[in-house]
Amino acid sequence: MMAKTNPFKFLEQVRSETxxxxxxxxxxxxxxxFMVFVMVVFAAAFFFVADQVLGYVVGLIMNARV
Incomplete structure (x- = not known):
């Protein structure tokens, strides 16, 4: 079991580590x-295009079977 630490000692250690x-x-x-926002835009565009393409392909497959 861990020993209890004095709250003031703990805060002193936190300040030291900080x-x-x-x-x-x-x-x-x-x-x-900025780079995070750029990557988010690229990822969103990629997944939008991938979703549209896959939706179109699935639509073709589903309509061909009917």
Missing amino acids: SKVTWPTRRETMVST
């Missing part, structure tokens, strides 16, 4: 955000 983190610059954050 100071070790290398935070991204504003520019890096903006570039990363």
Whole structure:
């Protein structure tokens, strides 16, 4: 079983660990955000086209059997 930690000691440890983190610059954050939006648009376009093509093919198959 884990030993209980004093809340103040815990907060001190959190502050210590947080100071070790290398935070991204504003520019890096903006570039990363932009790239995420670009990839979302590409993925959405790809899945839209794939869905339309597969729907068309399934429609052809289903109508051919009738």
